Amino acid sequence: MDIIKAKDAQELGKKAAELTANYLNDAINKKGQARLLLATGKSQLTTLQELLKQKVEWKHVEVFHLDEYIGLTREHAASFQKYIAERFVDKLELKKAHYISGDEDAEKTIKNLTNEIRTSPVDVALVGIGENSHIAFNDPPADFQTKEAFIRVKLDEVAREQQVKEGWFSSINDVPTEAITMTVYQIMQSEKIISCVPYKSKAKAVKRTLESDLTNEIPATILKRHNNWSLFLDEDSSSLL
Structure with a gap:
């Protein structure tokens, strides 16, 4: 585990994007292609913006x-x-977007x-940490046992309030109560995981993740x-450490 600290979300995004690009380029050089897994939400915006500026042969990604x-x-x-398409995919010439x-039918x-x-491993996974310490929509208590790749889940109130x-x-009445999420197991199969976690609102989740033993009540552990x-943190998200 590497913890990289930045001054703010913008600097965090730049550092994380540079590391992501390095891993993508390494995979392309070795295999002729790369697979990238993207997180969404406010906390990921600066990373995606900076990643668009990186020199990567996107046609192989x-x-x-x-x-x-x-x-x-x-x-x-x-x-x-919509988030992924408008902020990333539509701005690049990618090999494919899934x-x-x-x-549609879940x-x-x-x-x-x-x-x-x-069909092949994910080379780089950008995986945020939610305010309830979820990863993707694997809310606590997360299923650490399933070997499925994607599952249907009910969303807890903290995740919906976020x-x-x-x-x-x-x-909150407008927020759907169910989602399709990549499982914890499948996320962990990624070759490299990069978590971009800026902002004060994530400070408690960061502290719980780093200071707790493995538990599905704190999925990010x-x-x-x-x-x-x-793990990329800014001054706000690391303020309780």
């Missing part, structure tokens, strides 16, 4: 994302498909994505078991 609300169309302002669809979506994700506070929904995990 496939992109996946971590999760999506069930019942939300791609056109909805809070859709993670979207989690929230408004079981069919899970089956198709599982087939895609397991979406309202970040401005994606006007009230499992990241400490990965042999190539880098």
Whole structure:
């Protein structure tokens, strides 16, 4: 585990993007292609903005994302498909982008994505940490046992409230109660995991993650078991350490 501290979210994003690009370029040099897993949300914005500036042969990169609300169309302002497309995919010429669809048959979506994700490893996974210490939408108590790649989950109230506070929904009643998420197991199969966790709102989750033993009540604690995990913090998110 590497902990990299930055002054603020902008500096954090730049440092994380540079490291991400290095790993992508290394994979492309070795294999002729790379696979990138993207997180969404306010905390990931500066990293994605800076990653767009990096010199990467994007035509050799496939992109996946971590999760999506069930019942939300791609056109909805809070859709993670929309987030990924508008902020990243549509600005590049990628090899391919694999979207989690929230408004189609969930079981069919899970089956198709599982087939895609397991054709070869993810080289770099950008995985944030939620205010309730979730990774993707694996809310506590997260399922640490399943070997599935994607599952259907119920969202807890803290995760739903976070979406309202970040401005994606006007009230908690508007936030869907279910989602499709990549599992903890599948996230941990990634060759490299980079967690970008800025802002004061994440300080308690960061402290709990780093100072607690492995527990599915604090899902992010499992990241400490990965042999190539880098955690990027700013002055606010690291303020309780």
